[in-house]
Amino acid sequence: MNQSEIEWAAQQSHKCPNVRKGIDLLLRLMQAVNEQSDGWAYWRAPSKACQKLMDLLKTAGNLQHGTSGTISDADLRKAITPIRTMVTRQKKLQAKFGNTFVFTV
Numbered sequence: 026m027n028q029s030e031i032e033w034a035a036q037q038s039h040k041c042p043n044v045r046k047g048i049d050l051l052l053r054l055m056q057a058v059n060e061q062s063d064g065w066a067y068w069r070a071p072s073k074a075c076q077k078l079m080d081l082l083k084t085a086g087n088l089q090h091g092t093s094g095t096i097s098d099a100d101l102r103k104a105i106t107p108i109r110t111m112v113t114r115q116k117k118l119q120a121k122f123g124n125t126f127v128f129t130v
Contacts (some may be wrong), residue, residue, distance in 0.1 A: 026079050026088075028065050031055050034088040041095040047078055048050045049106070049130070052109065057128045074111035078104040079113075105130060 026034070035052045038046050054075065055065045062068045081104045086092030108130055115126040 026051070026075075028055060028059075030089065034082075037087070037090075037091040039092045041092065043096045043098060043101045044092055044094070047082045047096070047101060048088070049099070050105065051075060051078065051082075052056065054128060056094055057126075060121060061126055069109055070115060071108075074107045077107055080104075 031048070031051050035048050039048065058065045058068055058071045065072065078101075081096055081100055082088055085094035085096055089116055112126070112128050112130055119126045
């Protein structure tokens, strides 16, 4: 998902709390990436790490118009795992270059 799709989805009504949590995580990560790098559109690692989460969220319905479908806690945790891994790796990798990457999953 690109920046405008994430921002729009975050403004919509989603009945499932796990869908809301997932979209909120995407929005916060995108904002953190924009603040600390060249931006969401240019740094592939974060968007690649979010692919499982984005695919999972889409199973709940049309994210651009609000959703009524649900996703389980277990599925959400599985989809977040690659994001946690990416954040941990990037913190270490960026430190080697004198940079920082700060994000709490």
